[in-house]
Amino acid sequence: MLAQNPNHPVKAHVTYAGRYGALLIAILINTFMYGISLTMVLQYFKLQAKRDTIALKLTIFLLITLATLETIFTSHQLYDTFILDMGNMDLINRIPLQVTFIFEIPVTS
Secondary structure, X not given: OOOOOOOOOOOOOOOHHHXXXXXXXXXXXXXXXXXXXXXXXXXXXXXXXXXXXXXXXXXXXXXXXXXHHHHHHHHHHHHHHHHHOOOOOOOOOOOOOOOOOOOOOOOOO
């Protein structure tokens, strides 16, 4: 626990909502926008894709696949932050699903 300086008392407290409110709003907006884009892509493939080139179809398919993965990972972040780590301040700064890469650069002399 942090010790307070008696000459300068803390008047504001960091709350859970203050730290993660923006994360919650961003994920909710992202999910809403993903639903709109998925609807548009499905409508495109149903009505317009017959006349377009294969490169354009693959590009649109790749973009919606990446958007799907991004929505899945942000939803996992939301669940991990607000359900699993709720109230445990030791887990608040942990990054879920992190992958560490070690690069070794050969030194030649």
